[in-house]
Amino acid sequence: MTSTETRMAGRLGDSPLRPDGTLKVTGEFAYSSDLWHDDMVWGVTLRSPHPSARIRAIDLTDALRVPGVSAILTAKDVPGENAVGLEHLDTPALADGVVRYQGEPVALVAADHPETARRAAARIVVDYEVLPAVTDPRTALDPDTPWVHADHDNLVRDLRIRRGDPSPTAPVVVSLDFEVGMQDQAFLGPESGLAVPDGEGGVDLYVATQWLHVDQGQVCRVLGLPPEQVRLTLAGVGGAFGGREDLSMHVHACLLALHTGKPVKMSYARDESFFGHVHRHPAWLRYEFGARETGELVYAKADILFDGGAYASSTPAVVGNGGTLGLGPYRIPNVHVDARGVYTNNPTCGAMRGFGCVQAAFAHEALMDELADRIGMDRVEIRALNGMVEGDLTITGQVVDSAAPVAELIRTVRDLPLPAEPAGERDIRELPGGASNTTHGEGVRRGIGYAVTYKNVGFSEGFDDYSTARVRLEVVGGEPVATVHTAAAEVGQGLITIEQQICRTELGVEQVVVHPKDTTVGSGGSTSASRQTYVTGGAVKAACEAVRASVLRRASEALGRAELRLDGEKIVAAGGEVVASLAEVLTDPVEETVEWRHRPTYPIDPETGQGNAHVQYAFSAHRAVVDVDVELGLVKVVALDTAQDVGRALNPDAVVGQIQGGSAQGMGLALMEEIVVQDGIVKNPSFTDYLIPTILDMPPMQVKVLEYADPHAPYGVRGVGEPPTISSGPAVAAAIRAATGKPLRRVPVRPEHITF
Amino acid sequence: MDITLEVNGETRHLSIDPRVTLLDALRERLGITGPKKGCDRGQCGACTVHVDGRPVLACLTLAATVREPVRTVEGLAADGRPHPVQQAFAEQDALQCGFCTSGQVMSAVAAVEQEVADVREFMSGNLCRCAAYPNIVAAVEQARSTKESADARV
Ligand code: FES
Ligand code: FES
Numbered sequence: 001m002t003s004t005e006t007r008m009a010g011r012l013g014d015s016p017l018r019p020d021g022t023l024k025v026t027g028e029f030a031y032s033s034d035l036w037h038d039d040m041v042w043g044v045t046l047r048s049p050h051p052s053a054r055i056r057a058i059d060l061t062d063a064l065r066v067p068g069v070s071a072i073l074t075a076k077d078v079p080g081e082n083a084v085g086l087e088h089l090d091t092p093a094l095a096d097g098v099v100r101y102q103g104e105p106v107a108l109v110a111a112d113h114p115e116t117a118r119r120a121a122a123r124i125v126v127d128y129e130v131l132p133a134v135t136d137p138r139t140a141l142d143p144d145t146p147w148v149h150a151d152h153d154n155l156v157r158d159l160r161i162r163r164g165d166p167s168p169t170a171p172v173v174v175s176l177d178f179e180v181g182m183q184d185q186a187f188l189g190p191e192s193g194l195a196v197p198d199g200e201g202g203v204d205l206y207v208a209t210q211w212l213h214v215d216q217g218q219v220c221r222v223l224g225l226p227p228e229q230v231r232l233t234l235a236g237v238g239g240a241f242g243g244r245e246d247l248s249m250h251v252h253a254c255l256l257a258l259h260t261g262k263p264v265k266m267s268y269a270r271d272e273s274f275f276g277h278v279h280r281h282p283a284w285l286r287y288e289f290g291a292r293e294t295g296e297l298v299y300a301k302a303d304i305l306f307d308g309g310a311y312a313s314s315t316p317a318v319v320g321n322g323g324t325l326g327l328g329p330y331r332i333p334n335v336h337v338d339a340r341g342v343y344t345n346n347p348t349c350g351a352m353r354g355f356g357c358v359q360a361a362f363a364h365e366a367l368m369d370e371l372a373d374r375i376g377m378d379r380v381e382i383r384a385l386n387g388m389v390e391g392d393l394t395i396t397g398q399v400v401d402s403a404a405p406v407a408e409l410i411r412t413v414r415d416l417p418l419p420a421e422p423a424g425e426r427d428i429r430e431l432p433g434g435a436s437n438t439t440h441g442e443g444v445r446r447g448i449g450y451a452v453t454y455k456n457v458g459f460s461e462g463f464d465d466y467s468t469a470r471v472r473l474e475v476v477g478g479e480p481v482a483t484v485h486t487a488a489a490e491v492g493q494g495l496i497t498i499e500q501q502i503c504r505t506e507l508g509v510e511q512v513v514v515h516p517k518d519t520t521v522g523s524g525g526s527t528s529a530s531r532q533t534y535v536t537g538g539a540v541k542a543a544c545e546a547v548r549a550s551v552l553r554r555a556s557e558a559l560g561r562a563e564l565r566l567d568g569e570k571i572v573a574a575g576g577e578v579v580a581s582l583a584e585v586l587t588d589p590v591e592e593t594v595e596w597r598h599r600p601t602y603p604i605d606p607e608t609g610q611g612n613a614h615v616q617y618a619f620s621a622h623r624a625v626v627d628v629d630v631e632l633g634l635v636k637v638v639a640l641d642t643a644q645d646v647g648r649a650l651n652p653d654a655v656v657g658q659i660q661g662g663s664a665q666g667m668g669l670a671l672m673e674e675i676v677v678q679d680g681i682v683k684n685p686s687f688t689d690y691l692i693p694t695i696l697d698m699p700p701m702q703v704k705v706l707e708y709a710d711p712h713a714p715y716g717v718r719g720v721g722e723p724p725t726i727s728s729g730p731a732v733a734a735a736i737r738a739a740t741g742k743p744l745r746r747v748p749v750r751p752e753h754i755t756f
Numbered sequence: 757m758d759i760t761l762e763v764n765g766e767t768r769h770l771s772i773d774p775r776v777t778l779l780d781a782l783r784e785r786l787g788i789t790g791p792k793k794g795c796d797r798g799q800c801g802a803c804t805v806h807v808d809g810r811p812v813l814a815c816l817t818l819a820a821t822v823r824e825p826v827r828t829v830e831g832l833a834a835d836g837r838p839h840p841v842q843q844a845f846a847e848q849d850a851l852q853c854g855f856c857t858s859g860q861v862m863s864a865v866a867a868v869e870q871e872v873a874d875v876r877e878f879m880s881g882n883l884c885r886c887a888a889y890p891n892i893v894a895a896v897e898q899a900r901s902t903k904e905s906a907d908a909r910v
Contacts, residue, residue, distance in 0.1 A: 017846060024854030025842040025861060027790025027829035034789040188794045188802060188885045189855040238792070238855030239885050270795040435877060492853030492886050653849055657888060661852060664887030687799035687883065696880045698889040 011505040012715060015653035018497045019514060020490070031236035032208035033192040037263035040194065041070050043249070043256045044117040044266070046107040046124050047275060048099035051310075051345040051680025052133035052148075055097050058107065059125040066120040068112040071259045078255070080224030084247050086214065086350070088156075088312040090149060093222045093251045099128070100148055101310035101347055102681055103275025110256040110264055133345035133680040137307035138284060140342040148310060148343040156308045156341040157316040159323035161395055161609030164334030168299035170290025174370045178287070178363040179746040181674035182307075183280035185352050186692050189238015191276045192267035195253035199261075202229030203254045208237040210244045212487045213523035222251045223258065227519070230254070234517035240491040241665070242351030243277040245528055246313050274685035278313045278350030279675055281306040281341070283322070283359035287367045290334075295377045297386050299334035300327045300395075304360060306341040306349070313350030315341035320461055321356030324396050324604065324613050328364035329406045329454040330386040335395045337609065345680045351528055353665060354725040357455050362670075362747055365451040365730035369737070379734075383410045383452050388619075397610040400617060402718075403708030405645050409621035410452045412643040416702045419625055419639045422446065432627055432634035434696060443631035446638070449734025452621040453727040456614035457719030458531040458598055465531070465615070466597040468522030469539035470515075471547050473507060473582075474589035480569055480582045482507050484543075485515035488524030488536040493721060494654040495532045499540050501650060506544030508568040509582070522595060530618060530719025533650060538714040539596035546592035555585045599712060616710060620644035620723035622663065622731035625699075628739040633751025635671055635736055637697070640728060643704040647718030652705070655720050659703050662724030664693045670729035670736075671697075674748050759820050763788065764831025770819070778822055779803045779814035790829035790858045794883070801882035804859035805829075811866040813881075829858035832865065840906075841865045841899040850895035852886035860884065864896045868903055 010016035023029035060072050075082055075096035082096055083089040095106045107124050111117035132146060139145055140154040147153055193207030202225065209215050212232045220230050237244070249266040256264040268276045283306050290299040304322050308315035323339030352358075372382040387406025393399060426441050433439055459465040470485040482503045490496045500512040517524075524536050552564045555571045563574040571580040604611035625639040640663055649655045672691040676683040684690045709716025729747065737744050740754050761768050763786060770785055779796070782788040782805070794802030796815045803814040808824030832839035838846070841864045851857045860882045864875075872878045875896050884892065 015849075017849060020854070021846045021849065021851065022838070024851055024857050025829075025845040026833065026838060027858045029854060030789070031792070031855060033793060034783075036787065036789075186885055187853070187855075188800060188883065189792070189853065190794070237853060238794075239853040241885070267793075270797060270799070429874070429877065492851075494852070657849065657852060657886075657891065660890055661887040664889070665885075686797060687795050688797070692883060692885060693887060694880045694883060695876050695889045695892065698887060701890065 010501060012501050012650045014501065015651050016497060016501065018494055019500060020496065029236050031189050031238050032206065033190060033267045035194040035206055035235055035265060037194060037196060040263035040265050041110045041112055041260060042114040042117050043108055043110050043253055043264045044114060044121050045105045045252060046121040048095065048102060048104040048106055050099060050128055050130050051102045051135065052131040053099050053128040054131060055095060055099065056127040056129055062125065063109065063120040063123040066116060066123060068116040069109060069120045071110040071256055073108045073255055073259060077259065078222055080222045082222065084218040084222060084251065085312055086246060086314050087316050091311040101345055105252065108252050108256055110260050135344055135346055135680045137305055137342050137344050140344050148345060154343040156312050156343055157319040159319050159339045159609060161323055161335055161337035163395055163397065163610065168290060168334040170298035171293050172291045172371065172375055173288065174367055174374055175288035176363065176367050176370060177745060178285040178366060180283045180359040180362055181748055182282040182677060183352060183669045183673050184274065184675050184690060185241040185243030185277065186690065187239030187241055187243055190268040190270065190273045191248035193235060193249055193253055194263060194265045195257035196263040197257045197261055203257050204231045204233065205250060205254055206233050206235040207250055208235050208244060210240050210489050210491060210528055211526040212489065212517065212519050214526065215247060215250050216519050218247055219251050219254055223254055232519045234489055237489060237491040240527065241353045242355065242528055245351040245526060246278050248276045270687060271685040274675065274682060278348045280352035281308065281318055281349040281359065285360065285363040287363045289367050289371050291371055293375055295375055295382045295385050297330055297332045300332045301336040302326055304339040307344055307346055308341040309344055309346045309348035311348045313348050315350065318356040321456060322360050323609065325357050325454065325456060326360030327395055328361065329388045329404065329452060329619055331388055331392050332395055346677050347675065347682060353662060354455065354722050355529065357453060357726045358666065358669065358729065361451065361453040361726045361730045362733060365734060369734055379450055380410050380414045387452065396604055396613055398612045398614065402710040402712060403645055404617065404619060405706060405708060406452055406619055409619055409643045409645065410450060412704050413450065413621045413623040413641050416623065416641045432629040432636040433632065438632055438634060439629050444627050444629050445739040447626050447628060447735040447739025449624045449731045449738055451727045451730035451734060453723065454617050454619045455530065455722045455726055457534060457616040457618050458529050460601050460614045462601055462603040465525060465535060466595055467524045467536040467539040468593065468595045469536065469543040470521050470591065470593040471503065471540065471543040472589050472591040473547050473551065473586060475583045475586045478583060479511060480509045480586060481511045481513060482509050483513045483515055484540055485521045486524045486536050486539065487517055487519060487521050488532050489517060489527040491527050493658060494651060495536065497654060498533050498537055498650055502537060502540045503544055506541060507548060508566055530721045533717050534713055534719055535598060537717065538598065539594055541714050542596045543592050543594040546594055547590050550590045550592060551585060555580060558585060616713060616718060618645065618718045618723045620727045622727040624731040624735040626732065626735040626739055628736055628754060630740055630754060633754035637667060637699040637732060640667060640699045641702040642724060643706065644723055645706040645708050645718060646720050647710045647713060648707050648716040649705055650715060650717060655705060656703050658720045659724045660701055662721055663701060663728040664698055666725040666728030667732050668693050670732040670747050670749060672748055757820060761819065761822060762825040764827060772819055774820050776819050777815050778817040778819045781819035782814060782828065788828055788830060792855055792858060794855065801863065802856050802859040804862040804882065806862060806866065811863050829861050839865065840902045841868060844895040844898040848891045848895040848898055850891040851888050856882060856884045860892055864899065867896055868899050
């Protein structure tokens with residue numbers, strides 16, 4: 001673009017403000033829990049108190065007597081197939097004869113007030129025969145362990161990777177066992193939505209979700225209705241982070257709405273939300289690295305176990321990531337990986353930001369430090385030495401065919417300025433324990449830790465990963481206006497800002513309207529796997545190109561001239577002469593709909609795990625500086641600096657926001673976030689007992705953004721949202737190890753791990 | 757019981773159960789949904805409103821006990837213009853999903869009005885899962901300097 005061209009703001013590379021920002025700061029933005037209909041009733045869910053039980057009988061008599069109750073539904077009221085699930089249809093919409101985890105939905109109540117509905121639900125008498133629960137995933141595959149599902153053993157997926165020498169040896173061998181606790185997405189806006197019956201047997205559902213079309217398919221199956229009769233519209237989403245990939249109240253509200261003939265609102269309370277969505281898989285990892293004395297990795301072995309809980313959800317894909325990416329962004333010639341996901345009667349686990357890579361990263365980064373120490377090498381340089389570069393092969397034999405700046409990333413974070421060394425009298429608020437005044441600096445030790453990791457972008461292993469965009473260009477009040485319509489969910493990441501930026505850039509129009517997200521346009525795919533800017537961005541770009549071609553075709557016909565182009569809002573001939581304005585040519589609207597796919601990926605070989613499983617890799621590194629009160633076990637993260645290659649920053653401010661947010665969530669897992677499950681029972685379903693980082697926990701962050709364009713991706717973009725969640729936690733854990741000298745082979749690191 | 761609430765300058769009469777929280781009274785009876793229900797247990801700050809200028813958690817306040825005027829995020833704008841704190845939150849992009857934002861804004865307004873010394877300490881009851889914290893701090897800084905220059909002009 002030349003400087004003489006009129007440059008409108010809000011194109012790619014700018015950081016325009018999000019179009020929904022003003023509504024969000026004034027309180028006018030309607031989240032799913034704000035929806036209201038004048039004659040609506042409220043739906044609530046009765047959930048199983050047991051992790052494993054047979055349902056002998058359900059007695060509704062007392063509950064139905066509660067005044068104000070309009071319906072109570074159980075499995076026998078499901079008109080279609082009582083089965084949902086992202087990868088396996090193994091999850092009943094309502095428990096049918098058996099419950100497999102604490103919190104499984106058993107019955108639904110609709111009433112004129114949520115309190116009435118709750119009181120009625122409490123009067124439902126469920127006769128449970130409590131069964132032994134499978135609660136230790138490490139013995140889930142033993143022959144004498146009962147099956148969680150009568151028709152299937154407890155193995156959800158078993159992935160193996162075999163590459164190079166099957167029995168390699170190396171002069172230096174290090175190994176470890178690591179354990180990662182169960183993390184929650186803890187989005188702030190609870191699961192909620194409104195189902196409105198259309199009076200003709202169909203229903204409209206307004207809901208907060210990550211993928212409208214995959215929800216629609218599941219709801220249709222349970223209701224026994226075709227997609228025309230089940231229409232979904234995205235309601236305001238109060239955060240997602242993977243926790244809205246599976247259904248929550250979607251089917252339930254629709255069942256109640258169709259049954260009562262009334263609009264039904266459902267909104268989970270916070271404690272219920274801990275049972276209402278899947279969590280990040282807890283994992284048990286056993287790793288071994290063999291290396292030369294000079295630090296080069298010769299081989300790596302890993303055995304990774306994910307607890308999938310009661311239902312499959314996205315466990316197969318999480319195992320896919322944990323297995324294929326679980327050794328980190330390193331060049332390793334000889335590889336032996338076994339990754340498994342199993343069924344238990346623990347809470348169901350599935351998607352969360354970082355998806356299978358987060359757990360593995362704690363293990364491979366701890367072991368990399370161990371290896372560096374063993375051979376007396378610098379912890380940063382050993383990563384730089386072994387780090388992938390473009391053209392290397394991954395452990396599945398795939399060529400990394402765009403930038404892989406591992407060495408640059410890790411050295412970049414090392415070279416960023418460090419926070420000042422503590423000296424003299426310190427402000428207690430800056431110390432571990434903060435204003436609770438637990439130390440004046442005695443017993444406080446500083447540590448620094450590093451980590452570098454990578455993540456696949458988009459859906460992998462042969463999945464048909466596409467998005468659909470409809471772009472319309474028309475003249476409104478003499479001005480050209482573009483409307484962009486996709487079903488891709490905005491969850492706070494800023495996709496709608498990017499959609500506008502792409503339209504402005506491609507079509508040269510200033511005004512871009514973002515159509516509400518709904519199922520009247522084709523699927524946008526999931527808002528997950530850091531894929532929307534890439535895939536829906538690609539679709540919007542392609543739709544804009546189609547619109548532009550149509551406009552120019554029309555202009556050529558009308559003006560009888562060839563070789564026209566669009567320049568801002570002007571139609572320009574080859575010689576540069578302006579022949580018409582866009583508004584003159586747009587007598588009728590031009591509209592194009594495009595389905596866009598990234599390069600295909602392929603399934604991996606079931607015996608060797610070899611194959612081109614992924615479409616793109618995204619790399620990031622972190623350096624954490626912590627102060628640890630070694631007497632009390634309290635940790636203060638003093639700085640959390642990061643470098644990440646984003647390919648191209650289409651909206652630089654939004655990129656930084658994603659990196660900050662993702663880093664905080666990874667830090668949370670390292671320090672404080674764990675759903676504690678004992679014998680299949682969740683012990684801490686509240687924000688008092690499940691802690692997430694507050695503004696005081698958020699450390700200063702220096703963020704270095706590298707832009708090595710990926711030639712295979714639209715505009716060169718690389719997914720941004722997940723990598724920071726993967727490398728931040730291991731860096732924090734490493735820093736605590738450095739401060740304390742403790743091995744710390746489990747996260748979150750609790751005070752007692754530090755003090756004893 | 758019958759109660760009267762003054763919300764955002766309007767007097768509203770309500771007949772409610774004495775156990776109804778201010779948050780439910782606002783959201784479900786008066787249709788004022790700016791204050792959010794993130795936990796209903798005083799743990800997240802999303803429901804923060806002002807009672808007589810003081811930030812309170814509406815989910816922990818019984819509506820029937822409220823005598824003084826209530827201000828919610830919807831009541832901050834003056835003359836059709838957003839409050840400087842709201843302006844600052846939008847301009848600094850101090851949000852991602854925005855679910856925490858009405859609560860953050862109400863706490864931030866109090867922080868600016870009371871000229872608190874330690875903004876982060878003051879705001880630590882407002883969780884943001886998107887961790888837009890750096891921009892939240894920047895927004896409060898911006899609103900503070902807007903206020904200081906306005907005060908200096910008076
Ligand atoms: S809703 Fe009141 S503090 Fe969370
Ligand atoms: S912006 Fe999402 S919780 Fe704060």
